[in-house]
Amino acid sequence: MTSVGRRTRAVHAGREDFGELGVHAPPLDLSSTYPLRDLRTAEAAFDTLSAGGVAERNPIYGRLHNPTVARFERALAELEATDAAVAFASGMAALTACLLAIRADASHVVAIRPLYGGTDHLLASSLLGLDVSFVAPGGVAGALRPETGLVVMETPTNPTLDLVDIAAVVESARGVPVLVDNTFATPVLQTPAAHGAALVVHSATKYLGGHGDVIGGVVAASEEWARCLRRVRILTGALLHPLAAYLLHRGLPTLPLRVEAAQETARALAERLADHPAVTRVLFPGLPGRDPHGLLGRQLRGPGAMLSFEVAGGSEAAARVMASVRLITAAVSLGAPDTLIEHPARMTHRLVEPATRELSGISPGLLRLSVGLEDADDLWADLAHALDRGQRRPNRRFAPRAQTRRRVPARRA
Numbered sequence: 001m002t003s004v005g006r007r008t009r010a011v012h013a014g015r016e017d018f019g020e021l022g023v024h025a026p027p028l029d030l031s032s033t034y035p036l037r038d039l040r041t042a043e044a045a046f047d048t049l050s051a052g053g054v055a056e057r058n059p060i061y062g063r064l065h066n067p068t069v070a071r072f073e074r075a076l077a078e079l080e081a082t083d084a085a086v087a088f089a090s091g092m093a094a095l096t097a098c099l100l101a102i103r104a105d106a107s108h109v110v111a112i113r114p115l116y117g118g119t120d121h122l123l124a125s126s127l128l129g130l131d132v133s134f135v136a137p138g139g140v141a142g143a144l145r146p147e148t149g150l151v152v153m154e155t156p157t158n159p160t161l162d163l164v165d166i167a168a169v170v171e172s173a174r175g176v177p178v179l180v181d182n183t184f185a186t187p188v189l190q191t192p193a194a195h196g197a198a199l200v201v202h203s204a205t206k207y208l209g210g211h212g213d214v215i216g217g218v219v220a221a222s223e224e225w226a227r228c229l230r231r232v233r234i235l236t237g238a239l240l241h242p243l244a245a246y247l248l249h250r251g252l253p254t255l256p257l258r259v260e261a262a263q264e265t266a267r268a269l270a271e272r273l274a275d276h277p278a279v280t281r282v283l284f285p286g287l288p289g290r291d292p293h294g295l296l297g298r299q300l301r302g303p304g305a306m307l308s309f310e311v312a313g314g315s316e317a318a319a320r321v322m323a324s325v326r327l328i329t330a331a332v333s334l335g336a337p338d339t340l341i342e343h344p345a346r347m348t349h350r351l352v353e354p355a356t357r358e359l360s361g362i363s364p365g366l367l368r369l370s371v372g373l374e375d376a377d378d379l380w381a382d383l384a385h386a387l388d389r390g391q392r393r394p395n396r397r398f399a400p401r402a403q404t405r406r407r408v409p410a411r412r413a
Contacts, residue, residue, distance in 0.1 A: 091203025106149020
């Protein structure tokens with residue numbers, strides 16, 4: 001389906017066998033195990049699956065293969081223009097699988113900051129036995145070692161919305177595979193494999209699902225990488241649940257419409273926030289000066305629906321803004337139909353060292369907004385109200401005095 005448009009592809013991807021099956025909605029297979037029609041065929045299927053291949057006619061056991069999960073994987077691979085995709089129980093499980101996949105041949109990773117807080121924390125820990133060098137985009141080549149097995153990056157970055165040139169990073173990596181977290185952009189706005197990325201990771205929980213009711217992760221890659229990732233998934237038991245795969249596949253047909261609609265609202269809000277006296281800076285790729293390398297139109301098909309903004313007054317003022325929204329939901333995550341606001345320094349990036357947060361541009365007054373599908377004017381009214389409240393310091397002059405317990409003299413014996 002390479003000749004059709006993105007919206008058409010999103011609707012029909014992974015549904016090529018529906019006519020043969022006689023169904024109109026994706027089938028949901030909840031089987032934990034499958035009948036073995038004959039032992040010789042089952043042995044061959046088991047050998048294929050354990051080697052990272054696909055044996056759909058005899059899945060053997062739910063941890064090895066599930067048809068509903070495989071259907072979602074085919075659809076996502078088609079959207080990302082890769083040979084295959086491998087789905088996992090969460091975005092962090094997908095990332096962990098990629099890191100484990102290189103452990104046999106490599107012990108060093110180069111990571112471009114800023115990154116999602118969970119990714120940063122995992123890489124900075126010693127949990128997987130990997131040595132990690134954190135760099136800026138221009139520092140990749142200088143950080144490479146003979147034992148380097150992967151370069152990890154995301155663009156737009158979380159939560160600063162910086163744009164990183166994927167092709168330039170791939171060139172700097174000198175043959176070392178590059179992993180790109182494409183959660184913010186989605187395949188609607190960006191296809192990293194077309195720019196040389198070897199692994200494209202999604203927290204499918206976000207835009208791919210799109211309704212805030214499913215957790216999952218997925219990696220789009222070549223079939224060679226997919227075989228390796230399937231082996232890791234089998235050994236670690238990190239398979240995506242089939243019901244989650246069903247929900248994720250259900251979300252794909254509306255993905256372009258959701259992303260494009262939310263993106264237009266995000267653009268309008270970013271422009272209004274930039275003019276608000278309580279806002280000291282707005283981080284949104286569509287604003288002037290936020291795309292210094294000219295990646296919009298060349299790498300990205302649009303600025304996306306995520307933005308961050310810094311409020312005057314620091315952490316406490318930001319907390320008051322979060323507490324004052326009425327329409328917008330104060331919550332972590334993103335990509336839901338409703339607009340979400342969160343405080344990176346105190347929530348998603350809480351486990352990142354304070355000095356690292358500061359160097360990455362994650363200031364105490366920074367708030368991240370996942371723009372949803374509401375009317376732009378309604379969202380702005382809510383934000384303007386919250387920003388006004390955020391600049392009002394609590395009036396302690398008339399605060400009620402704390403009650404103290406009256407002391408009762410002890411009785412004399």
